[in-house]
Amino acid sequence: MKLHVFDNPEILSENLAEWICSLVEKTLKQQQSFSLVLSGGSTPKILYEKLASEKYKGRIEWERVRIFWGDERVVPFTDNRNNARMAFDTLLNKVNVPASQVHIMRTDIEPNFSVAEYRKMLHAYFDSTHHSFDLVLLGMGDDGHTLSLFPGSPIIDDNYHWVNSVFNEQQEMYRITLMPALVNKAKKIVFMVDGEKKAQVLEKVLEGPHQPEKLPAQLIQPASGELHWFLDKAAAKSLQNTGK
Numbered sequence: 001m002k003l004h005v006f007d008n009p010e011i012l013s014e015n016l017a018e019w020i021c022s023l024v025e026k027t028l029k030q031q032q033s034f035s036l037v038l039s040g041g042s043t044p045k046i047l048y049e050k051l052a053s054e055k056y057k058g059r060i061e062w063e064r065v066r067i068f069w070g071d072e073r074v075v076p077f078t079d080n081r082n083n084a085r086m087a088f089d090t091l092l093n094k095v096n097v098p099a100s101q102v103h104i105m106r107t108d109i110e111p112n113f114s115v116a117e118y119r120k121m122l123h124a125y126f127d128s129t130h131h132s133f134d135l136v137l138l139g140m141g142d143d144g145h146t147l148s149l150f151p152g153s154p155i156i157d158d159n160y161h162w163v164n165s166v167f168n169e170q171q172e173m174y175r176i177t178l179m180p181a182l183v184n185k186a187k188k189i190v191f192m193v194d195g196e197k198k199a200q201v202l203e204k205v206l207e208g209p210h211q212p213e214k215l216p217a218q219l220i221q222p223a224s225g226e227l228h229w230f231l232d233k234a235a236a237k238s239l240q241n242t243g244k
């Protein structure tokens, strides 16, 4: 695992945008396409806007990128809480990824049908490969959740399926989520975490005992890929070991 700590979310996002561009450039010299999983929530918005900016968007051959989502809130695409909607507003409407390569988790059909569709599509891509995605971007909530894997969730113990849906009682909505069984096969996984509000839980996730039922972010342990945590100073402030 490698920690990258920056002064603030702006500098963090700038450095991560640079890191992603270099990775995509390098990878596309060796293979035809690049598979990128986007995270939702509010943290990645600055990153997506940077990737869509004049400075970065020309660095990536977006025609050769395949886009997936880590999780989705089952609300209409027009709803501001929809993770795909956020990614379109900040990034995808501004770059040239062919529509056939953008794989949203559908919220216009029943969650179990959407899950079945997403599983089928992912199995077609990755059944015959050792790794799954080239890069998975993840966030973490201040309760230690990642993807739509919340503390105490009934799907947390599922080590078999690649995608699940789950009803979130607190938010009174279904969620659709990739599962660790697939995410942990990725070549590279990057968590992006900022803000003092997440400092305590981050310390527990990274330096506390292994208790993934309470801290689902601990379920993310790549089998043979790389795990990176891009943090700002405020989020990293309770960590003992920042490698410095």
Ligand SMILES: O=C1O[C@H](COP(=O)(O)O)[C@@H](O)[C@H](O)[C@H]1O
Pocket: 039, 040, 041, 042, 043, 044, 070, 071, 072, 073, 083, 138, 139, 140, 141, 142, 145, 146, 147, 148
């Ligand atoms: O609900 C979600 O939360 C996490 C963290 O979001 P943030 O707003 O704290 O950045 C996010 O990674 C996930 O994709 C999203 O559905």
